[in-house]
Amino acid sequence: MANKEIDQAVKGLSNLTVTPPFPSLPPPSISSTIYRGLRIPSSWEEAADSIAYDSCTCPPPIVFICGPGNCGKSIFSRILLDTLFKRQLYKRVGYLDTDVGQPEFNTPGCVSLHIIDKETPDLTVLCLKTPEKYLYFGDVCAKANAKDYVFYIFNLYNYFSKKFYKFEDLTESDKPHVPLIVNTSGWIKGFGLDVLVDILRYISPTHVVKVECSEASKNLPGGAFWLFGGQKSNAEIIEICAAQKNTHSISSKKDARTMRDLRFLAYFRQCLPKDLEIPSYAELRRHLASITPFEIFLSKINVTYLHCQDSTKMTSHSLIDRIVGLAISSSIPSSALVSTPWCVGLGIVRSIDIERDTIYLVTPIPLHIVKKVDVLIQGSIEIPYCLGAGHT
Known part of the structure; x- marks a missing residue:
């Protein structure tokens, strides 16, 4: 995604009306008969x-x-x-x-x-x-x-x-x-x-x-x-x-990954104050990095690896910089055809301290729910590129 496009999108996220607990994505500048190109x-x-x-x-x-x-x-x-x-x-x-x-x-x-x-x-x-x-x-x-x-x-x-x-x-x-x-x-x-x-x-x-x-x-x-x-x-x-x-629409030229990134940006934007001015993706990355993360005990967390990932070859550090599903083990669908519990939110694992038995987690879900989370679900989704530590 081009830097200019991300900057414009993230700037729009700072002034949005929240549909609890999610904010809306910025409306594209298109006519009422055109939608996503x-x-x-x-x-x-x-x-x-x-x-x-x-x-x-x-x-x-x-x-x-x-x-x-x-x-x-x-x-x-x-x-x-x-x-x-x-x-x-x-x-x-x-x-x-x-x-x-x-x-x-x-x-x-x-x-x-x-x-x-x-x-x-x-x-x-x-x-x-x-x-x-x-x-x-x-x-x-x-x-x-x-x-x-x-x-x-x-x-x-x-x-x-x-x-x-x-x-x-x-x-x-x-x-x-x-x-x-x-x-x-x-x-x-x-x-x-x-x-x-x-x-x-x-x-x-x-x-x-x-x-x-x-x-x-x-x-x-x-x-x-x-x-x-x-x-x-x-x-x-x-x-x-x-x-x-509509071949002349700007939105038609954006690929699917752009739209996915915008949705993730909107989701994690709500970790920050709604009235906070955020003019660019760089500022969003900086503000998210400054958030005091939640601390949860690593030893109390069961990690579920999806899609045939070999759990014997995975380490806790494989969670870092991944978007993970947060769940509570007791919340299994009553007619469960699979053992995956209901999701209560998404999070980004910022870091893991093995000696302190601690996972540092960034998520917009409230503390009283975070305290109940005992399952992290890891798939193949990484954080948006523009939020990566090496992106400048």
Whole structure:
């Protein structure tokens, strides 16, 4: 990422409104019809309206959005989210984000469930929200461990279904009445298609929105491709054209890593006072380095190494300068398909003192939660390059 771009982005982070406990990312200077370098088709609003009108009956809709990468799935999910609120049928909407590389409301490397209670109508604003529940996957590509990736999604859907989506007695005022939007990644070819099929069969959505680009070879198979031959789908299939790339947009020239770094910068920016002036990434790095880190006992921490890392070859120092998931061992999903506990936050391991049995950790989560953390989850995610000690 160019120094000028980082400086502008980080400067913007110092003056943002916080959506507790996450701050928003800086809005790009683009028109209301362009988002992340893509032009939004007007037909998308019609598709979102049709789903909202269908949602007048019980149970609430479960909408599964899929298609190739960079076609606008996340944008459509935001439009649909706000449309469901505008219909004033729901006070809350569930949002299951399965894209570990380019999530909509969370930091990369996580699979998360959000329960959103208000509109976010400005599509030019990228914002991070507090997840209802999430699991730290530790990589920005689902291919790193497709089996656990699928099980993570199943766990989150099970949690949502049990707590917010009950088929019996839905008319009772004391029962949850929450629709769900499932946003997916663009990994839809080869084994990625098998993964998508597994998720679709497990969730069994009421609506499947297939975003299709002009190049047919990049699209998903036709019809209810996730069912066995002869089976009929109970889901309504809605096909929409992909958003068009705006070649003149600055945001279209930024690669995926840029957006990931910005999200991590936004997350760790909240370790500092909200009103602190931060004009550049160098200042952000300096201020983060000046923070008094949390101290936790190394001997009380269980380190979980993800994605087939050989724990016998790993040392505690391999944690340094890594973004790690923070978890509490007693907080395992009740329908656990994997043993990974719910994530309570992310941290950066600044250093480790073996003699003092101490890990020095930088994280925005509050002290009373840090005191309960006894699991560090290490994947392959390192701190953004611009925050590295050797970067000048």
